[in-house]
Amino acid sequence: MQIRALPLFCLSAGFVALASLAFIQKPATVKAATTPAVYTPTYTAAGDLIPPLDYRNWVYLTTGFNMSYTPKTASDGSPMQMFDNVFVNPEAYRSFLETGTWPDKTVMVLEGREAASKGSINKSGNFQSGGVMGLEIHVRDEKRFPGKWAFFDVESETRATLFPQTANCYSCHAEHAAVDTTFVQFYPTLLPIAQKKNTLSPRYLKDVADDSAK
Amino acid sequence: MQIRALPLFCLSAGFVALASLAFIQKPATVKAATTPAVYTPTYTAAGDLIPPLDYRNWVYLTTGFNMSYTPKTASDGSPMQMFDNVFVNPEAYRSFLETGTWPDKTVMVLEGREAASKGSINKSGNFQSGGVMGLEIHVRDEKRFPGKWAFFDVESETRATLFPQTANCYSCHAEHAAVDTTFVQFYPTLLPIAQKKNTLSPRYLKDVADDSAK
Numbered sequence: 387m388q389i390r391a392l393p394l395f396c397l398s399a400g401f402v403a404l405a406s407l408a409f410i411q412k413p414a415t416v417k418a419a420t421t422p423a424v425y426t427p428t429y430t431a432a433g434d435l436i437p438p439l440d441y442r443n444w445v446y447l448t449t450g451f452n453m454s455y456t457p458k459t460a461s462d463g464s465p466m467q468m469f470d471n472v473f474v475n476p477e478a479y480r481s482f483l484e485t486g487t488w489p490d491k492t493v494m495v496l497e498g499r500e501a502a503s504k505g506s507i508n509k510s511g512n513f514q515s516g517g518v519m520g521l522e523i524h525v526r527d528e529k530r531f532p533g534k535w536a537f538f539d540v541e542s543e544t545r546a547t548l549f550p551q552t553a554n555c556y557s558c559h560a561e562h563a564a565v566d567t568t569f570v571q572f573y574p575t576l577l578p579i580a581q582k583k584n585t586l587s588p589r590y591l592k593d594v595a596d597d598s599a600k
Numbered sequence: 601m602q603i604r605a606l607p608l609f610c611l612s613a614g615f616v617a618l619a620s621l622a623f624i625q626k627p628a629t630v631k632a633a634t635t636p637a638v639y640t641p642t643y644t645a646a647g648d649l650i651p652p653l654d655y656r657n658w659v660y661l662t663t664g665f666n667m668s669y670t671p672k673t674a675s676d677g678s679p680m681q682m683f684d685n686v687f688v689n690p691e692a693y694r695s696f697l698e699t700g701t702w703p704d705k706t707v708m709v710l711e712g713r714e715a716a717s718k719g720s721i722n723k724s725g726n727f728q729s730g731g732v733m734g735l736e737i738h739v740r741d742e743k744r745f746p747g748k749w750a751f752f753d754v755e756s757e758t759r760a761t762l763f764p765q766t767a768n769c770y771s772c773h774a775e776h777a778a779v780d781t782t783f784v785q786f787y788p789t790l791l792p793i794a795q796k797k798n799t800l801s802p803r804y805l806k807d808v809a810d811d812s813a814k
Contacts (some may be wrong), residue, residue, distance in 0.1 A: 446660035452725030511666030513786045
């Protein structure tokens with residue numbers, strides 16, 4: 387089955403197709419990942435990122451359900467529903483707790499999971515079923531990337547390809563993200579820390595003020 | 601604000617009120633929890649469980665959205681929406697990966713989080729906002745509990761009260777849960793392991809067979 391979902395970090399309305407990142411499901415992979423080593427972003431000569439496969443052992447930040455940053459249109463019509471789970475490497479998380487912002491080499495993983503409604507004894511609402519619909523990575527590597535951060539799309543166990551700096555995700559995160567181009571406003575355990583440490587971006591604070599004035 | 605949500609592990613339609621387990625949000629608590637020690641279930645003389653406060657540093661299993669095991673009725677009508685996040689202690693998780701089932705002293709935490717829709721740049725779908733709506737714990741302690749497991753409701757930073765063995769959660773989990781009274785059918789990374797290790801309960805396999813025959 388073809389690996390493809392619309393960019394997750396650029397959350398757009400609708401999902402075009404189901405991804406089958408089957409390697410995430412392999413028990414062997416999960417097993418190997420139970421004592422996570424420190425992950426440092428590593429790249430191929432072609433500029434691809436070698437993805438962290440043990441991110442499910444990292445620190446969990448949040449989950450969204452069918453989130454979209456663009457208005458739905460009549461043509462969307464996709465019946466597909468999706469959860470997106472966000473994880474961050476533990477070293478970066480610990481640093482955030484101390485400082486209210488992210489250190490260099492922070493790696494965040496956004497995992498799209500198929501949402502099911504019918505199954506077992508569930509009568510309403512949605513649960514996460516087997517399929518991984520997409521996997522994206524947001525990396526802070528300030529010497530490597532013009533805006534310090536870059537987004538990657540995981541294509542296989544060994545390769546995540548760079549989203550070009552012209553992709554919408556970069557401008558949207560720069561304009562609206564609460565802390566250093568990351569959507570801390572959606573991470574309920576971290577937002578209070580950023581508030582306390584005064585690390586919320588001026589643009590985000592303006593968004594909040596504009597919303598309050600409506 | 602009053603702490604109260606309908607039992608989460610007994611997921612029933614609707615939520616009666618917002619909980620305010622504010623201590624989960626305190627940066628100091630989160631900070632203290634960054635290098636989690638091994639947690640062993642500990643009880644007061646009165647039989648209350650002393651809850652693990654660093655469960656957000658444990659292994660994440662899944663998230664549901666507005667899940668319910670009972671049909672909705674016209675009288676539910678609650679506008680409140682909720683995510684439920686499930687975490688397990690890392691030692692138990694590692695054991696599950698090896699065996700396909702849970703060791704004694706397994707501790708699972710189910711955290712209900714308020715779901716918001718309007719906020720920041722989100723246009724549709726739901727994200728987790730600040731509030732913890734409820735916190736329940738499922739503990740395997742075979743020498744202590746008649747059915748080996750027990751459910752607890754977290755009331756404060758130092759106290760989780762036991763659900764009586766007559767509560768619906770016990771019978772429902774015994775009848776429908778995929779592995780050893782736990783809903784592994786909703787944990788997408790663990791279900792394949794239970795399948796491979798042949799640890800799915802006969803009752804769950806009968807449920808699956810009955811569903812397929814419909």
